[in-house]
Amino acid sequence: MKPQTNKSQKRKTxxxxxxxxxxxxxxxxxxxxxxxxxxxxxxxxxxxxxxxVLWSSKNYEGYVFLYPDKVSSILDVTNPYNxxxxxx
Numbered sequence: 818m819k820p821q822t823n824k825s826q827k828r829k830t831x832x833x834x835x836x837x838x839x840x841x842x843x844x845x846x847x848x849x850x851x852x853x854x855x856x857x858x859x860x861x862x863x864x865x866x867x868x869x870v871l872w873s874s875k876n877y878e879g880y881v882f883l884y885p886d887k888v889s890s891i892l893d894v895t896n897p898y899n900x901x902x903x904x905x
Contacts, residue, residue, distance in 0.1 A: 833874050840867040860900030878905040
């Protein structure tokens with residue numbers, strides 16, 4: 818089922834590379850004066866949004882962990898390092 822759109826609204830676009838760069842910058846932060854910006858939940862949301870955009874635009878090329886030594890093989894969604902990534 819397609820969502821209804823208002824025909825009078827103009828379609829807006831954003832450069833995917835710019836969005837990816839901005840998200841990568843947010844995901845790379847490990848310190849912030851605002852602790853919620855480095856939480857696992859915040860970073861997980863950024864990852865979900867960015868992956869959807871990259872897959873939809875056929876630009877998904879994977880990611881790498883910026884701190885692989887702090888990520889275990891068992892996914893721990895409360896560990897912010899699991900979402901400290903760089904999308905390629």
